[in-house]
Amino acid sequence: MPIRELVVTYDFPTDLHLGPQHPGIHGNFAYILKVDGEKIIEAKIVPGYLHRAFEKLMERRTWINNIALIPRVCVPEPDVNEYAFNAAIERIAGWEIPPRAKYIRTVVLEMARISAYLMYLASMGGGVGVYPLTQWAFGDRDYILDLFEALTGARVYHIYMIAGGVRRDIPEGWLDKLEETLKYLEGRLKEYDKLVMNSAVVQRRLVGLAPITPEYAMEHGVTGPNLRATGVPYDLRKLDPYAAYDELDFEVVTEKDGDAWARFMVRRREIDQSIDLLRQLIDKLRKDDTPHIHQPYSGLAFKVPQGEAYVHIESTKGEFGYYVWSDGGFNPYRVFVRGPTTSHAGVLMEDIVVGQELADFSLIDGSFDICPPDLDK
Amino acid sequence: MRVEEVIKAIQDKFGLEVESPYPRRLRVRIPAEGKSEEERRQMLRDLLQYAKEIGFQHMSFITCVDFIKDGRFELNYGLWSYTIPTMLVVKYDLDRENPKHITVVDIWKPAKTWEQEVHEMFGVEFDGNPRSFEPYVLEDWDSIPPLRKDFDPVQYLKEHPMQGAGYDPLPYVNLVEKNLEQPTVEETGGDEGADS
Numbered sequence: 189m190p191i192r193e194l195v196v197t198y199d200f201p202t203d204l205h206l207g208p209q210h211p212g213i214h215g216n217f218a219y220i221l222k223v224d225g226e227k228i229i230e231a232k233i234v235p236g237y238l239h240r241a242f243e244k245l246m247e248r249r250t251w252i253n254n255i256a257l258i259p260r261v262c263v264p265e266p267d268v269n270e271y272a273f274n275a276a277i278e279r280i281a282g283w284e285i286p287p288r289a290k291y292i293r294t295v296v297l298e299m300a301r302i303s304a305y306l307m308y309l310a311s312m313g314g315g316v317g318v319y320p321l322t323q324w325a326f327g328d329r330d331y332i333l334d335l336f337e338a339l340t341g342a343r344v345y346h347i348y349m350i351a352g353g354v355r356r357d358i359p360e361g362w363l364d365k366l367e368e369t370l371k372y373l374e375g376r377l378k379e380y381d382k383l384v385m386n387s388a389v390v391q392r393r394l395v396g397l398a399p400i401t402p403e404y405a406m407e408h409g410v411t412g413p414n415l416r417a418t419g420v421p422y423d424l425r426k427l428d429p430y431a432a433y434d435e436l437d438f439e440v441v442t443e444k445d446g447d448a449w450a451r452f453m454v455r456r457r458e459i460d461q462s463i464d465l466l467r468q469l470i471d472k473l474r475k476d477d478t479p480h481i482h483q484p485y486s487g488l489a490f491k492v493p494q495g496e497a498y499v500h501i502e503s504t505k506g507e508f509g510y511y512v513w514s515d516g517g518f519n520p521y522r523v524f525v526r527g528p529t530t531s532h533a534g535v536l537m538e539d540i541v542v543g544q545e546l547a548d549f550s551l552i553d554g555s556f557d558i559c560p561p562d563l564d565k
Numbered sequence: 566m567r568v569e570e571v572i573k574a575i576q577d578k579f580g581l582e583v584e585s586p587y588p589r590r591l592r593v594r595i596p597a598e599g600k601s602e603e604e605r606r607q608m609l610r611d612l613l614q615y616a617k618e619i620g621f622q623h624m625s626f627i628t629c630v631d632f633i634k635d636g637r638f639e640l641n642y643g644l645w646s647y648t649i650p651t652m653l654v655v656k657y658d659l660d661r662e663n664p665k666h667i668t669v670v671d672i673w674k675p676a677k678t679w680e681q682e683v684h685e686m687f688g689v690e691f692d693g694n695p696r697s698f699e700p701y702v703l704e705d706w707d708s709i710p711p712l713r714k715d716f717d718p719v720q721y722l723k724e725h726p727m728q729g730a731g732y733d734p735l736p737y738v739n740l741v742e743k744n745l746e747q748p749t750v751e752e753t754g755g756d757e758g759a760d761s
Contacts, residue, residue: 236702243686244711244718279587406622406647409675420647427650428589497587498643498652500625511641513630524628526643534678564702 200224204546208237212550214311215263217533217560223546231541233533238564246523250489251277252350254520259345261525262562265304267296268503269510270349273523275430276512277351279497286478289353290432295366295469296339296348297431297501298462302373303332304504305455305462308557309380312452315554316393321383328376331369338362353481363470370463377459384456397448398540398552405446408539409531412506413454414556418446424502436468448555455504455557489518505529505559527562534563566620568651574619579612594656597637606667609657613642613672621646621653627669627679629687633714636661638687642669659689668694686712 200223207218216237222230242261246254258273259266271293278285306329313321333343339362340346340355348355384390400410402418415422421440425433441457443450494516500509506528515521541552566574568591572583575593583593595609621644630639642655659666668691670676677696683689684697688710691697700706709716719742727734 236700236704239702241711241718244716248718407674409624409673411623422647427647428652498590498654500645500652507625507645509625509643511626511628511643522630524626524641526626526628530678530682531675534681535675 201229205234206549207234210550212315212553214554214558215560216564217558219537219549221541221546221549226546228541228544228546228549231538233538235533235560235563238561240565242565243523243525246520248519250518251492251520252488252490254523255350256347259347260561261565262503262505262508262527262559263344264307264559265300265504266345267300267349268501268508269525270346271297271431272499272501272508272510273512274349274351275499275501276497276510277492279499280495280512280514281351281484281492283352283484284482285353286480286482287432288357288473288476288478288480289482291469291473291476292354292358292480293349294432294436295466295473296336296346296354298465298469299332299335299366301462301504302459303329303336305459306332308455308504308554311554312551315551316387316390318383318387318390321380324376324380324383328373331372335362335366335369338365350481350483352483352485353479355481357480358473363473366466367470370466373459374463377456380456391449393548393551394449394452394555395447397548398544398555399445399447399450400536400540401446408536410506410536411528411531412502413458413504414451414506414532416440416442417450417454419444424500424507428500430499430501432469432472435472436465438465448551451555451557458504491516491518492520500526503528505557505562506532508562525562525565527559527565529559529561529563532556533558533560566649568649571619571649571651571653575612575615578615579608581612589651591651591653592656593653595658597658605657609642609655610667610669610672612655613644613669616644616653616655617672620648623647624673624675624679625652627676627683629683629689629712631661631687631712631714633661638664638689640666640683640689664689665692666690667692668697670694670696686710688713 202223204221204223205218206221207213208216218234220232220234221228245257249257255270258269261269306325310322310325313319313325336346337343338359340348400418402420405415405418419442421442423440426440438461441454441461443454492514494514496513498509498511500507508528509526511524512520513522537558541549544552575581575583581593583591585591595605623645625643625645628641632639638659638661640657640659644653666689668676668680680691680694680697681701684691685701685703708721719738722738
């Protein structure tokens with residue numbers, strides 16, 4: 189057979205189904221792209237590969253049973269779910285939590301931020317082809333997971349915060365271990381910087397890729413580090429302080445260009461910020477001797493008074509929120525999970541990739557930290 | 566603009582009561598009585614447009630709650646302002662029997678996916694948003710919208726046996742159902758919760 193007959197020709201523009209099995213797509217997610225040669229002319233999301241019906245399941249479980257369920261909503265950073273759900277319960281019921289519980293929760297949230305950002309660096313390393321970054325970041329993330337295991341008993345889904353505080357106090361010597369790990373991480377991050385800053389590939393592929401302005405970002409529902417990469421200092425930890433953030437001293441990290449490099453650098457610099465915040469928290473925890481929980485209820489099944497509350501917090505992906513309605517019973521009446529990816533993927537990605545090269549698609553997807561589990565829910 | 570000014574501006578312009586249940590949270594409800602459906606829709610759109618102009622730049626979410634006993638769906642529009650900074654939740658009641666509504670996608674682009682989600686989970690039709698009629702996370706759904714209170718997932722599973730799972734999930738589901746029953750007073754040790 190002549191080779192000419194084996195060649196398949198396409199009529200452009202053509203539909204290209206990207207994901208969910210594609211290694212360049214992060215998570216179980218797919219896009220249908222209309223491409224003309226290498227150029228993308230239209231994009232559409234195909235969600236649903238990860239739908240687990242959390243909102244329905246939550247209505248059928250008691251308040252405390254739900255705490256074992258909700259971390260699964262966001263895989264890389266499960267603690268934001270635990271915090272937002274419990275804070276919503278406390279807000280409806282009017283329960284105050286002791287200062288120590290606030291500090292411990294903030295420690296957990298900041299550790300989760302570092303661990304999720306290391307995962308982000310790892311995925312970006314894979315996207316640009318700097319594989320040592322991927323392997324180092326995943327390796328170093330394990331030291332954070334070790335700390336989580338010592339504190340909560342679990343590595344990924346911690347099920348640690350409950351209404352009124354946290355399940356148990358910090359073990360003896362754990363704060364010293366945390367300090368050691370932070371020191372180790374600081375040293376490692378310098379090596380990351382050398383690897384990334386000296387790499388012409390990283391700079392060439394990320395600088396100037398898919399830039400956005402603050403107005404465009406807010407129009408498309410962009411939140412979190414992606415918004416801060418456009419130069420506006422909007423951080424919910426500062427604007428709507430929760431946990432112990434109003435007692436901590438920190439500056440909001442921003443970059444001004446709004447491109448993939450700026451988004452990368454905001455996250456890289458926020459790891460430094462988290463390390464600094466954790467050191468402040470260690471000092472506060474050493475001086476504090478309040479209890480780790482104030483439980484104004486007993487038993488495994490309790491009622492929450494009738495009411496509703498929305499709690500949103502700053503996750504590494506953007507604004508993460510829980511809107512909880514209670515009818516005064518043992519179960520929530522309705523729980524709504526607000527994930528940042530619903531806007532980032534469904535509104536932003538469908539618009540921003542138009543006119544981009546197909547080869548850059550995976551990097552753009554990665555640079556916005558698209559995380560499908562909170563969209564599918 | 567400060568929070569007090571926002572409350573006053575909405576009261577003066579629309580004659581609506583704005584409540585502030587918690588710090589940095591505002592709630593306003595479009596009244597259900599005394600107005601036609603058309604007027605209420607227009608009021609909602611005017612209010613959302615006005616909120617955007619006075620600094621609520623970010624549409625955080627649109628979601629729905631099924632109050633089956635009252636026969637209504639409650640739509641919630643969550644708007645966040647970075648400059649004030651406050652969240653404004655606009656509430657709008659819909660007839661549960663005839664949940665037809667209009668889109669706000671021309672005011673807020675993120676409404677595109679939120680309305681799609683509400684349509685799939687509650688069956689609310691958003692006139693003017695073509696995306697809202699397309700499937701979202703469910704595939705080949707053939708029952709009532711799943712987040713409505715009268716949808717029973719266990720019954721659905723009995724009617725639609727799982728294909729290709731390699732095991733029969735029903736015995737497990739029945740076991741879980743048994744555990745999901747409301748705890749009795751004896752089981753909770755006489756504790757009726759924080760409100761008792």
